[in-house]
Amino acid sequence: MTEQYDRFWAAYLGVKPSDWSVPGVSVNAHVGLEGYRGVWFFRCGDRLVVSAPDGWVPHISQYLANLSQYDRVTEEASLRELFGDDFDRRIGPAFQGALSPTHFRPFKSRNVRQPAAGDLPAIHAFLAECGEEGATDSGLDAATLYQAAYFNNGRIAALSGYRPLNDLAGDPCVLTHPEYRGRGWGTAVVSMTVELALAAGKLLLYQTLESNTAAVKLAQRLGYERYAQHVAVRLKAHAPSDPLWLPDGALRP
Secondary structure: OHHHHHHHHHHHHOOOHHHHHOOEEEEEEOOOOOOOOEEEEEEEOOEEEEEEOHHHHHHHHHHHHOOOOOOOOOOHHHHHHHHHHHEEEEEEEEEEEEOOHHHOOOOOOOOEEOOOHHHHHHHHHHHHHHOHHHHHHHOHHHOOEEEEEEEEOOEEEEEEEEEEOOOOEEEEEEEEOHHHOOOOHHHHHHHHHHHHHHHOOOEEEEEEEOOOHHHHHHHHHOOOEEEEEEEEEEEOOOOOOOOOEOOOOOEOO
C-alpha cells in the first residue's frame, strides 16, 4: 500500500520514491504546489522534504545546512528566523493519512445516500446553517465528486464529498451540522464517499490538523493509517519569489 503513496508524494514534492527510506532532508522547488506562495515541510519517517518557491530554495538549503538536527525547524520561532519579515503564519502540524483498500472499514447507515437533484434545496439550507466559513474551511466547495449526505427528518445533518488533487488522487471532505456533531454521522457520510472513490480506483489521501483530534479519529476509524505529517508556512503577499533580493534590487543583509 505504501508504495503507491511513496510514488505519489515523491512526484508531488519532487523527490525519488526511494528517498523516503533514507534519513535526511531535501529542499526542492514546488512541483505539485507550483504557484503556491508558501512552503511545505513534509516529514515522512526520518525524511524531511521541503517544497518551496524556486527563489527560496538556496536560502532554505543554507539555513538547514547549518542545523545539526531538524526536529525543531518547524517550530514558529525557527520559521520566523528563517523567513524573517516575509513570514505570515504557520499552519499545522497536519495529519497525512493513507488508506489501503484492504484495510478500509466501512461505517454504514441507512440514513446515508448520495444526494439527488431534488436535494439541492436541502443542501443549500444545510450550508447556510453551517455558515460560509464552515463550508470553505471543510473543503466542501471543491469536493463535488462522490458526495454523500446524512438525512435526519428530511434535513441534511452531514455532507461529504471527494476533492480531487489530480486524476489519480484526492481526499474526502466533510462538514457536520453543529447540532449533530459527536454522533458518528460525519463518519457515516465519509465512509460512503471513500467507498465510492475506492470503487473508481482513486488513491485516497486524508489531511486534517493534528489539533482536530475528532477528524483524525474519524480517519483511523475507517482504516486510515498515518503516512506523514506536514507544516505549511504562508508567506506575506509582498514576499518576493527570490528572498536574496529586495524589490529595489539591493542585496538582503
